[in-house]
Amino acid sequence: MKKLYKNLPAIIFACFIVAMLVLFLVLPKKEYSSSEKRYLQQAPAFTFSRLLSGDFGKDFEKYLSDQTAGRNFWVGLSSYYNYAIGNNGSNGIYLCKDGYLVNDPEDMSGLDRNIGFIEEFAEKTSVKPVVLIAPSTGYVCEDILPAVHREYTDDAEFEDMKAALPSVDFVDIRELFKSTYDNGANQIYYKTDHHWTAKGAYTAYSALAQPLGFTAKPESDYKVTEYPDFYGTTYSSSGFWMTAPDTVEVWDSHANDEKSPVTVTITDGDEVIEQGGMFFYDHLEEDDKYPIYLDGNHPYTVIKNFAASSDEKLLVVKDSFAHSLVPFLADHFSEIIMVDLRYYTSSVSALIESEGIDRVLVLYSIDNLATDTNLGWLQ
Numbered sequence: 001m002k003k004l005y006k007n008l009p010a011i012i013f014a015c016f017i018v019a020m021l022v023l024f025l026v027l028p029k030k031e032y033s034s035s036e037k038r039y040l041q042q043a044p045a046f047t048f049s050r051l052l053s054g055d056f057g058k059d060f061e062k063y064l065s066d067q068t069a070g071r072n073f074w075v076g077l078s079s080y081y082n083y084a085i086g087n088n089g090s091n092g093i094y095l096c097k098d099g100y101l102v103n104d105p106e107d108m109s110g111l112d113r114n115i116g117f118i119e120e121f122a123e124k125t126s127v128k129p130v131v132l133i134a135p136s137t138g139y140v141c142e143d144i145l146p147a148v149h150r151e152y153t154d155d156a157e158f159e160d161m162k163a164a165l166p167s168v169d170f171v172d173i174r175e176l177f178k179s180t181y182d183n184g185a186n187q188i189y190y191k192t193d194h195h196w197t198a199k200g201a202y203t204a205y206s207a208l209a210q211p212l213g214f215t216a217k218p219e220s221d222y223k224v225t226e227y228p229d230f231y232g233t234t235y236s237s238s239g240f241w242m243t244a245p246d247t248v249e250v251w252d253s254h255a256n257d258e259k260s261p262v263t264v265t266i267t268d269g270d271e272v273i274e275q276g277g278m279f280f281y282d283h284l285e286e287d288d289k290y291p292i293y294l295d296g297n298h299p300y301t302v303i304k305n306f307a308a309s310s311d312e313k314l315l316v317v318k319d320s321f322a323h324s325l326v327p328f329l330a331d332h333f334s335e336i337i338m339v340d341l342r343y344y345t346s347s348v349s350a351l352i353e354s355e356g357i358d359r360v361l362v363l364y365s366i367d368n369l370a371t372d373t374n375l376g377w378l379q
Contacts, residue, residue, distance in 0.1 A: 001175040040068060079239030088146045093238040097144040098184060100191045101234040101243060103138050105150045106367040108157055115164045117375035122167035124379075125349050127315075127360045130211045132171040133161065134196060134311035134321050134365040137189040140177045144184070154366060168362070169211045176207055180235060190246045193232020194367070195290060198224075198249040198324055205328035212359055214309060214332035221254035230289040248289045250279055253331055261307035262330055267300040268343075278303065278327040293323035310334065312358040317341065317348060317378065319368040333359075341374040346379045 044050075082090045094102045122129050138145055139154035154174065162170050180203050181188050188200030196204070203221065209216040230246040254260045259276065266273040273295065283291040294301060297320055314333040316322050322338060330336055337355060339348065352360065364372070 001274055067302060080242075083240075083343035084302060086148075089149060091237070091239060093234050093240075094138070094149055095240050095243075096141075096146060096239070098128070098191070099244050100137075100141065100189075101238050101240060102142045102145065103142070103234060103367065105136065105138065105152050106370050107277060108153060108366075108370045110373075111157060111161070111366075111370040112164070113240075114369055114372060114375040115161055117378050119165050119167055121349065122165070125352055125360065126358055127352055128315075129168045129360040129362050130171060130208065131165060131168045131362045132173065132208060133158070133369060134204065134363075135174050135177060136366055137194065139174075140181050141184075141189060145309045157366060171207055171211055173207050176203060190230070190232050190234075192230065192235035192243060192246050193288075193290060194234055194365070195321060195324065196234070197246075197252050200330055201321075201324040203326060205325055208329070208361070212314070212329075212332070212361065213312075217253060217328075218330060219251075222251040222253050225250045225252070225255075227284050227292070229287075231287045232290060233288070236288070248284075248292060250292065251328070253280070262303060262305045264294065265302045265304075266295060266298045267302075268298045278330060282360055290320070290323070294326060294338070296320070296323065297340055297343070298338075299340055302337040303330050303338070305330050308332060313337070313356060314361060315339070315348075315352060315357045315358045316361045316363060317354070318361075318363045319365060319372070321365050321368075322363045325363065329361075341377045345377055 044055075061254045079091060079095075082088070083095055088094055089104050092104055094100075094104060096102050116127070118131060135154045135158070136152055138149070138203070139152040158172060158174060160174065177188060177200070180186055180199075186199055187197055188203060189196050202222075206216045225248070227248045228245065230248045232246060235243055235245075254262065254277070260278075262278055263274065263276050264278055278294055279292055280295040281292060283289055283295070290296070293305075303326065308330070309332045311334045312332075313331065314337070316326060316329075316336060316338045318326075318338055318340060319342075326336060326338060337351070337357070339351070341348075351357070
């Protein structure tokens, strides 16, 4: 009996390994993880060349990890264990006060390169660009951060950006965002996602009124509709599965119109998507509801509004932060062209000339601007 007790831990461990192996063999393999919002590794094809190169071994290791029985449980257990022992943020995301999941500070070493591309573009283009950079969530919402966290260097980076961009109209929204957030009085960033909310997008829109030459509409002009159960990108990367979901808001100035005056045409390779209205409600059926705004990431999107307050054409060079902001801008421009340089690989300067662009907006989050490797397509 004593020998049995002595070996009990080893016996339990062996039984656990065997049980996990049996479950791995008999359970159907999942293709997609809705929690992590990514496709899972499938069984890799075997060849001797892939075995000798090490590619088969790497892919098979990913396959075992992705298809482990109860994967969500183990990922969550790891995240909460690290949090409990004081390693909050060990996976790159902090579990913060008030249910916020916040990315830790991004490596800013690539920022100077991309700012240089924007300045070179501004010096050569016929239209003076307006540049708006969204500050990081951790910088604006510093009151919700854990006691121990890496420093957010937005202040220094913004001052450097302004000094390095003399040829643009730089819109600095740091203080506006901090005062609007007001220590949590307004939610201007999502709690489970890295983007700004519709309220945050409206705040940035109001800051663009003077430099882009329009009068911002008051908040009372919009019908606000809420859609619950939104889990964003920080949630899917965090493993903190007990975090409460966000709510997506649609601010629609044309909600009472019999027919929306706005049309959207998206060109993505050989596929062309057309619809009336800027909100793609099919995405409400998904966990990640952010693509409700202009259908998410695409190379080239054209928004036309026959009831706009001007006949001007606006070009927006952007990351995904623009998707929830452009619907506000659409009321003031007869045509808006959005290009995403991660997928659009033609000359932006040539596009300005060929399309007769009147105004140019460059809009990125500071994190994406620091890490994007495609700004060279501005030339």
